[in-house]
Amino acid sequence: MVESTVQALRRISLFADLSDDALIRIARVARSQTYVPGEVITIRGEPCRAAYFIAEGQVRVYRLSPGGREQVLVQLGPGQAFNMVPLFKPHGANHATVEALTPVTLYAITCKDLHRLVGECPELALALLRDFASRLDHLTNLVEDLSLRTVRGRLARFLLEHGETNAITRRWTQEEIAAHLGTVRDMVGRTLRAFADAGLVRMDRQRIVLLDREGLEAEAQR
Amino acid sequence: MEGWALPEINLQQCNQCGACVEQCPTGAVEMGPEGPFIARPSDCTYCALCETLCPQGAITCPYEIVWGTDGP
Numbered sequence: 602m603v604e605s606t607v608q609a610l611r612r613i614s615l616f617a618d619l620s621d622d623a624l625i626r627i628a629r630v631a632r633s634q635t636y637v638p639g640e641v642i643t644i645r646g647e648p649c650r651a652a653y654f655i656a657e658g659q660v661r662v663y664r665l666s667p668g669g670r671e672q673v674l675v676q677l678g679p680g681q682a683f684n685m686v687p688l689f690k691p692h693g694a695n696h697a698t699v700e701a702l703t704p705v706t707l708y709a710i711t712c713k714d715l716h717r718l719v720g721e722c723p724e725l726a727l728a729l730l731r732d733f734a735s736r737l738d739h740l741t742n743l744v745e746d747l748s749l750r751t752v753r754g755r756l757a758r759f760l761l762e763h764g765e766t767n768a769i770t771r772r773w774t775q776e777e778i779a780a781h782l783g784t785v786r787d788m789v790g791r792t793l794r795a796f797a798d799a800g801l802v803r804m805d806r807q808r809i810v811l812l813d814r815e816g817l818e819a820e821a822q823r
Numbered sequence: 824m825e826g827w828a829l830p831e832i833n834l835q836q837c838n839q840c841g842a843c844v845e846q847c848p849t850g851a852v853e854m855g856p857e858g859p860f861i862a863r864p865s866d867c868t869y870c871a872l873c874e875t876l877c878p879q880g881a882i883t884c885p886y887e888i889v890w891g892t893d894g895p
Contacts, residue, residue, distance in 0.1 A: 763888045772885035775871065786875065803891060806869045807828030807884070810891040 603628045610708065613654045614680040615732050623722045630718070631708040636701040643695045649687035651709040655679055658705030662697045663780065671780040675739060676702070682732060688712050747783050750823060755782045756792050757820035760802065764811045772807070796820070830873050834858040836881035843873040843882060 606628035610616045616624060631654070636642055642653065645664055655677060662683055663673045674697055677683055687693030693712075710718075719726045746755050759782060763773070775789045782789065793809065796802045801817050803810040811817065832843075837858045844852045844859055848870065853862035861867055871884040 760888060764890050765888060766890050769887045769889070772887050774874065774883045774885045776874070776880075776883075777885075790871070807886055809886045809888045811888065812891045 606631055606633070606708070609633075609656050610654070612680060613656065613682070613708075615654065615682050615728050617680075619722075619724055619728065623718075623725055626718055626722060627710065627725070630714040631710050634707055634709055636705040636707075638701055638703055640701045640705075642699045642701060642705070642707075643684055643697075645695050645698045647695050649684060649690075649693040649695050649712060651711045652682060652685050652688050652715055653699075654682045654708045654710070656706045656708060658707075659702040660699050660705055661702055662699050664697050670785065672783050673777075673780045674743070685729065685732065686736075688715060750821075752782060752784050752788050753792055753795070753820050754823035755784070756789065756796070757801075757817045757823075760796075760809065760811055761814070761817050761821060828869060829861045829864055829867055830869070830871070830882050830884045832859055832861075833881045833883075836879045837877075838879050838881075840878060842876050842878065846876055847873060 603625060607621070607624045610624050610627055610631065611619075616627065619627075633656075634653075636658075642660065643649075657679055659676060659678045660683070661673055661676045663671045665671055683697075683699055684695060687696055719729065746758070750758070756778070759778060775786045775793075779786045779789045793802065793804065796817075797804050799816065801811075801813045801820065803812055834857055839854065839858050841854055841859070844854050847867075849863075849866040849868060851861055851863045851866040852859050852873065869884060873882045874884045
């Protein structure tokens with residue numbers, strides 16, 4: 602049982618470089634949990650009880666504005682972790698709501714167990730610090746986007762980041778795009794039409810076809 | 824019609840208010856015994872108005888984001 606958990610934990614990037622000894626310690630306390638699409642895993646503001654490490658599936662991490670509008674902070678997949686920050690604060694509460702987008706299997710480690718493990722395994726503490734550094738990077742970029750770029754700029758950057766060439770890995774509703782950009786659906790629709798009028802994209806039924814990379818990159822600087 | 828995308832209607836979320844049927848600009852949507860459905864797929868222009876006006880959030884019009892001739 603512990604051996605199979607060790608194998609699964611090794612596939613989680615945060616744990617990939619840890620020694621067998623550290624992984625066995627983690628495997629002894631990690632609890633496997635499964636969720637169906639749409640199921641809420643953590644709710645913002647509730648007491649933080651555990652950190653979660655995704656083995657399979659995709660989740661989205663979001664907050665709701667007082668008006669009920671979603672701001673997606675990040676989408677996470679296999680090998681990634683969430684609910685780590687409040688875990689290290691006294692009486693920490695969940696920072697965001699996390700919902701399964703697909704069938705999800707994850708490992709939960711309680712606050713108490715993780716605190717003990719960090720004390721016992723310096724290599725785990727270092728791995729967690731690397732993860733925190735990466736999260737800080739992401740959030741800094743998000744703050745920059747929200748405060749310094751216009752919706753046109755944010756949408757152009759979003760399209761450049763998510764434009765696909767071969768297999769389609771996912772489809773986006775305008776509502777979902779709006780949530781990622783920190784705006785509302787109507788703004789996304791209007792801006793897409795403006796981009797189409799400018800020849801940057803073509804709305805081809807269920808496809809947003811990106812036509813002008815340089816033009817979109819120029820918009821992304823706005 | 825193969826590969827012809829249509830709005831996706833989640834009948835479990837739908838409360839059969841009929842807004843999509845009444846306001847579809849091309850009259851492509853009809854109400855059936857189970858709920859609304861795209862009765863005339865060739866008339867649907869994928870304008871996504873039904874997604875906007877559905878009060879239950881039961882209709883979605885997802886898009887693929889793909890590169891055209893200019894490449895990535």
